[in-house]
Structure formats: structure tokens, C-alpha cells
Amino acid sequence: MNDWKGRVTVEELTEVADNLKLLGDITRLTMLSLLQEREWCVCEFVEIFDISQPAISQHLRKLRAQGIVKESKRGQWVHYSLNVEDKPYIQAVLGQMPDSKTILSRLNKKLIISVCE
Template sequence: MESIHDAAERLKLLGDKTRLTMLSLMKEREWCVCEFVDILEISQPGISQHLRKLKAQGIVKESKRGQWVYYSLNVEDKPYIQDVLKHMPDSKTILSDLNKEGVVSVCR
């Protein structure tokens, strides 16, 4: 069982719209930094900073393939985060809301 302090620190990260969007997208698959840059229209350093914070709290994990780094959820042991994400829109809805339905990444 983790402490209230640790849970609060992790949940604070979900209070940011960009990070919550990224995590919601990761419910269905892993994503590359370049895809988040295209979809969210935020600089690569900005996206990387958000991902660094999520990784530091153990909410996401990374996998390197060549020059690309892919991120996926790491919340199997964090049921309270799973519960929050269950109530978030799916990727199709998120991409539609952002007018990014046809985004095709260069890293795939």
C-alpha cells in the first residue's frame, strides 16, 4: 500500500490537461514523442518534460526503438489512476475534439 503523500503526488500530475490527455491516449496503445508533438501542438522539449514527470512518478514507462522512444501506461499497481482513466474519453474522441483524426506519424 502506498502512502497518501505518494498517491497525492501522482494524482497532482493528472490535474494537468496535457498530461491527462496523454495518459488517456495511452489507454489504448503506446505513443511516440513525435506523435504527441503533432497531436498536441506542443514543442518536443515540452512534451518530453511532461513525460519525464510521469515517468519519474512511475505512471508511464518508455521503450526505445532506434531513434524513437515510445511511452505506455504503467498503472497496473495504481488502481486509483486506472479508475480516473476509465472515465476519460477514448483516443478517437480525443483526436476528434482536437481536429487530429487524420494525423499520421512519421515515427511509425
């Protein structure tokens, strides 16, 4: 990605706009905020957000398609981690988000310990 001090192409601006649109969804923004501290399994996100596994997977699919998260499969479970080293504008947004303990508390959830290993 361009360092933004030189010329920025329309394609680069379009990519940034598309990526920031993904962060406009509270579920995806919360997922990314949680992913700042560690990788998470789909099953953990189902528990946290109280939505179906297919809905969680759809959110993660969109993030993965833009290269914002990466996945690793472990048996039947898929774990996700943050992949924004080349996206300083996303890092800046996530830098303003609360830590996972605060997020989970606000969602009335206890610290999730992975049961899918």
C-alpha cells in the same frame, strides 16, 4: 500499494497525492488517456498537442519519474506506454476518460499514424 482497507502510511498517501497532481494538468491527463489504447511516440504527441518536443518530453519525464508511464527506445525515437497496474486510483480516473478517437476529434486532429518507425 496498499489495498486501502488496512492502514495507509503517510508515504503512500503522499505518493497518491503527488500522482494525482500530475493528472491535474490537461496535457498529461490527455496523454495518459491516449496511452490507454496503445503506446505513443513523442513525435506523435508533438503533432497532437502542437507544442514543442522539449515540452512534450518534460511532461513525459514527470510521468516516468512517478512510474506512471514507461519508455522504450527504438532508434532515435522514444515510445511511451501506460504503467498503472499498481495504481488503481489512476485506473479509476482514466476509466472515466473518452477513447482516443473522441479525444483526437475534440482536439480537431485526425487519427495519427506513426511516421517515426
